[in-house]
Amino acid sequence: xxxxxxxxxxxxxxxxxxxxxxxxxxxxxxxxxxxxxxxxxxxxxxxxxxxxxxxxxxxxxxxxxxxxxxxxxxxxxxxxxxxxxxxxxxxxxxxxxxxxxxxxxxxxxxxxxxxxxxxxxxxxxxxxxxxxxxxxxxxxxxxxxxxxxxxxxxxxxxxxxxxxxxxxxxxxxxxxxxxxxxxxxxxxxxxxxxxxxxxxxxxxxxxxxxxxxxxxxxxxxxxxxxxxxxxxxxxxxxxxxxxxxxxxxxxxxxxx
Numbered sequence: 001x002x003x004x005x006x007x008x009x010x011x012x013x014x015x016x017x018x019x020x021x022x023x024x025x026x027x028x029x030x031x032x033x034x035x036x037x038x039x040x041x042x043x044x045x046x047x048x049x050x051x052x053x054x055x056x057x058x059x060x061x062x063x064x065x066x067x068x069x070x071x072x073x074x075x076x077x078x079x080x081x082x083x084x085x086x087x088x089x090x091x092x093x094x095x096x097x098x099x100x101x102x103x104x105x106x107x108x109x110x111x112x113x114x115x116x117x118x119x120x121x122x123x124x125x126x127x128x129x130x131x132x133x134x135x136x137x138x139x140x141x142x143x144x145x146x147x148x149x150x151x152x153x154x155x156x157x158x159x160x161x162x163x164x165x166x167x168x169x170x171x172x173x174x175x176x177x178x179x180x181x182x183x184x185x186x187x188x189x190x191x192x193x194x195x196x197x198x199x200x201x202x203x204x205x206x207x208x209x210x211x212x213x214x215x216x217x218x219x220x221x222x223x224x225x226x227x228x229x230x231x232x233x234x235x236x237x238x239x240x241x242x243x244x245x246x247x248x249x250x251x252x253x254x255x256x
Contacts, residue, residue, distance in 0.1 A: 002014075002199075002202075002203075002206070013046075016042075016046065017206070017210065018209075018210065018213045020038075020039055020042045020043070021039065021059060021210050021213045021214050021217065022213050022214075022216065022217040023035075023217065024036065024038045024039040024042075024217070025063065025213070025214045025215075025216070025217025025218045025221065026217040026218075026220055026221040026224070027221065027240070028063075028217075028218060028221060034240050034241055034244075035217075036056075036060055036150050036152055037110060037113065037114060037150045037152065037153070037241065037244065038244055039056060039059070039060075040052070040056050040106075040110060040148070040149040040150045041107070041110055041244065041247075041248055043055055043056050044103055044106055044107065044110075044149070045251075047202075048199070048200050049100070049101075049102070049103055049106065049188075050188045050189070050191070050192050050197075050200045050201060051199070051200055051201060051202050052149070053149050053184055053185075053187075053188040054184075054185055054188050054189055054201055054202055054207075055202040055206065055207060055210070056149050057149070057181040057182075057184045057185040057188075058181075058185065058202075058207040058210070058211075059207075059210050059211065059214050060177065060181050061177075061178060061181035061182060061185065062211050062214065062215075063214050063215075063218060064173075064174045064177035064178055064181065065174065065178045066215070067170060067171075067174045068170075068171050068174030068175045068177075068178060071167050071170065071171045072171065073171075074165070074167040074168045074170075074171040074172075075168075075171045075172055075174075075175050076164065076168055076171075076172045077175075079128050079129070079134045079172055080172060080175050080176060080179075082128075082134035082135050082138070083128075083134050083135070083137055083138035083141070083176050083179070084138060084179065085135045085138060086134070086135035086136060086137065086138025086139035086140075086141075086142070087138035087139065087141070087142035087179060087180070087183070088138075089138075089139055090138065090139045090140075090142040090143040090146075091142055091146070091183055091187075093143070094143065094146060094147075094187065099147075100147075100188070100191070101147055101148075104251070104252050104253075104254070105147075105252070106147075106148055106149065106252075107248045107249070107251045107252035108248070108249060108252035108253070109144070109147065109148035109252075110148055110149070110150060110245070110248045110252075111245045111246070111247075111248035111249035111251075111252055112245070112249075113144070113148060113150060113151070113153050113154065113245075114153070114241040114242060114244050114245025114248060115241070115242065115245050116153035116154055116156075116157070117153055117156070117238045117241055118238060118242070119157065126157055126158045126161070127158070127161045127162050128158045128159060128162055128172075129162050129163065129164070133158060134158075136158075137154075137155070137158045137176075138176070140154060141154060141155065141176065141180055142179075142180055142183055145177075145180040145181070145183070145184055146180075146183055146184045146187050149184065151177075151180060152177075153241070155173050155176070155177075159172075159173060189201060
C-alpha cells in the first residue's frame, strides 16, 4: 500500500502527504498561486510519476472546480470554448507522440515554470480576449499541464491585460484548469490501466481523504489574507517560486 510496509511507515507517509496538501493549499489561499507548483514537486519526489500526476490532478481538479463553481456566473464560456480548441489540438498531438517525461524532465519543466512570474508583464503580456490568443493558451496550457502537472504561472500572462473583472478571471481560469487536470488524469491513468501496473496509481480513498485537507488549507489561507496588511504579494510569490525553481532545476540536472 503506497509502496511502504508497516503501520508506522504508512502513517508517516500519510502525514507527509496531508501536510504537503494543507501547506500548499494555504500558500495558494494567501498568494493565489505557488501551492500547486510546490505540491507537484513534493509528490514527484516521493511517488512514481503516474501516481504523483493523478493524485495532484485530483486535488487540483477539486480545488479549481470548487472555486469556479462558487462564482460560476462569472465564467466567460466563450473564452473557455476557444481554449478547448487549442487544448484538443495539444492533446491530439500528445496522443500521437505519446511521450511521457521522466522525473528529471518534470523537475526541469517545473523549475522553468517557477521563473515565469519574472517575465515583465508590461513588455510581454497577452490577452485571451484577442483573436487566437485563447486558442494559443489552450494549446500551451494543456500540453504543459499534462506533461509537467502545473501551468498556473503561464495563465497569468494571458489574463493580466484582459478587461475582465477579478471574479471573471478567477472563475474562467478555474474552469480552464478543470479541463486541464481532467486531461492530465486521463493521460496518466489510461496507460497504467492498460498495463495493469500495480501501485502506479493512488488509491481512491487517498484521493478522497486529501480533498477536505485541501479545502481547509485554502479556507485558512483566505483568513490569513484577510488579516494581513498591504504587502507586496507578487514580490513574495516571485521569491518563493524562484527558490523552489532553483531546487527543481538542480534536481532535474542531477545536482542534488
